[in-house]
Amino acid sequence: MKYTAFGLAAAAxxxxxxxxxxxxxxxxxxHSLSPDSHYGLGxxxxxxxxxxxxGGEWTGEQAPAGQLGGERDMIEGLQIGSLDVVxxxxxxxxxxxxxxxxxxxxxxxxxxxxxRSVLDxxxxxxxxxKIDENGLVGLxxxxxxxxxxxxxxxxxxxxxxxxxxxxxxxxxxxxxxAFEDLGAAPTPMAFPELFPALQQGVVDGQENxxxxxxxxxxxxxxxxxxxxGHVYSPVAILASPVLFDGLSEEEQGWFHEAAKASxxxxxxEVNRLEEEGVQIxxxxxxxxxxxIDKDAFAAIAEPAYAIYTDxxxxxxxxxxxxxx
Ligand code: EAX
Numbered sequence: 001m002k003y004t005a006f007g008l009a010a011a012a013x014x015x016x017x018x019x020x021x022x023x024x025x026x027x028x029x030x031h032s033l034s035p036d037s038h039y040g041l042g043x044x045x046x047x048x049x050x051x052x053x054x055g056g057e058w059t060g061e062q063a064p065a066g067q068l069g070g071e072r073d074m075i076e077g078l079q080i081g082s083l084d085v086v087x088x089x090x091x092x093x094x095x096x097x098x099x100x101x102x103x104x105x106x107x108x109x110x111x112x113x114x115x116r117s118v119l120d121x122x123x124x125x126x127x128x129x130k131i132d133e134n135g136l137v138g139l140x141x142x143x144x145x146x147x148x149x150x151x152x153x154x155x156x157x158x159x160x161x162x163x164x165x166x167x168x169x170x171x172x173x174x175x176x177x178a179f180e181d182l183g184a185a186p187t188p189m190a191f192p193e194l195f196p197a198l199q200q201g202v203v204d205g206q207e208n209x210x211x212x213x214x215x216x217x218x219x220x221x222x223x224x225x226x227x228x229g230h231v232y233s234p235v236a237i238l239a240s241p242v243l244f245d246g247l248s249e250e251e252q253g254w255f256h257e258a259a260k261a262s263x264x265x266x267x268x269e270v271n272r273l274e275e276e277g278v279q280i281x282x283x284x285x286x287x288x289x290x291x292i293d294k295d296a297f298a299a300i301a302e303p304a305y306a307i308y309t310d311x312x313x314x315x316x317x318x319x320x321x322x323x324x
Contacts, residue, residue, distance in 0.1 A: 027060040027084035027243070030074040032191045035064050037215035038273070039087050039235075042142055042266035046085065046237070049261040053254040060084070070190025072171060078136055081242025085255075087262070089144045090234050091170030091191075099130040100236075101308045102316050104174040107298035109146075109232040109320070112274075116143070116267070118323050119234060123316070137239040139259035142266045144233035145209030145274070150222040153204050155289050157226070159183060159300050168194055168206040175231065178304040179207075182297065198222060209233055210277035211270055219284040226289040227278070230297060237262055 029046060031039040040062065047060040068074055068083060072092035077083035094101040102108075109115040118124060119141035131138030149156055151165055159182050167184040169175045170191075179186040187203050197203050198221040205222065212218075213225065237259040244252065273280075278288055309317065 023057060025058050027058065028063050028068075029060055029085040029087065030063045030068045030077065030083050031087040032066045032071060032089075033064065033212065033215045035062060037064075038143070038145075038211045038266045038269035039215075040064055041269050042087055042235075042237075042262040045265035046087075046258045046262035049258040050254055053257055054251070058251070058254065066190075066192035070192050072190060075136065075238065078238055078240040078242075081240050084240050084243050085139075086238045087142065087266075088236055088238065089170065090236060091172050091175075093131075093236055094172060094174070096136065097127075097131050097134045099312065099316075100127055101172075101174050102312070102320070103127070103234050104172055104231060105305055105308060105317065106174075106178045106231045106301040107294065108317070112146075112270075114323065115232045115234065118320055121323070123319060123323070131236065131238065135241060137241055137244045139237045139239055139256055140263050142235035142237050142259075142263035143270050144235050145211045145270050146229040147207045147209050147231050147233050148213070148225060149205060149207045149228045149230070150213060150218055150225040150286070151205030152198070152201070152222055153224070155224050155226065155287060156228070157289055157292060159297050165205050166203045168197060168203045174304050174307050177307055178230070178301040181301050181303050183300075195221065209270075210281070211273045214273055214277050214280055217284070219281060219286045223285070223287060224289070225281055225286050226292060228292060228297060229294065230301065235263075235266065 029043045031043055033039040043062045050058045050060060068077060071088040072095065074083055074086045074088060075092060075096055078086055090100055090103055094104060124141050128138035153165060154161065156162060163183040165184045167179055167186055169179055169186045169188050171188045176186040176188055189197060194206055195216060198206060207230070239255060244255065278290065281288055305317065
């Protein structure tokens, strides 16, 4: 209920701010991170583009930093229409659209170019269509980045170093299985609970891209990071069907364009932090291991593929692997 109340209050405030422009419509965009993060910049680009294309008829505001709950809560908000747009990692998305689990398989994407071209191409479109078939609206793929392990105990250099580490994962079966294979003790939890859990020692570590490590200042509670790059973390820009289905075709086109502009702004910030982030982490006292034997990690995490392939076969995995 509290989400609905907040959504209405935000919408009412925006309407008041709009004054006499009674035709103006306002959306709320939810995401997990700060307004100056890669998600925040993406949300702002969405709002700016929507405003521009609609000649000011549409505007919007951010509900950042998990104000409206974790990513699973926010997706549920889209289903009931208490939120309009959500920028979310695929962490909880497979629980709503199981075909999307393919994107969460460890060591699947080779690098950023590979991931971006798959998501911007035919495969990305097919998966957005699956999202639409499952009661949500998939506007575009955006990006979180390649995920890396951090922890409070010791440097991780080999898979054996993960043994026994209590590691927070997203609420994602594929990720949990992969870390179980790797010998860690995976503990799923929503992102808003993560920082306090690390602070209180409920878990020893977590895994997230450099973008999130920097945005969340995890160095305050984590001394060690390893650039495992164990999985690419895509972001879906989702809209509520409650809102979207009532829009004209022209308006729906604006939302699609706004989502594309959002993804571009977010990827630009990912690029910047891929260049500068490790230095920022080190400047803040983290010990960062940059060289590992990825094949050793990949071989051990391989059984996690069965969670997807047992249900859907390996065709999509092969198509992604073979994509340029
Ligand atoms: O979407 O839950 C997570 O670790 C995500 O990577 C984070 O919230 C950004």
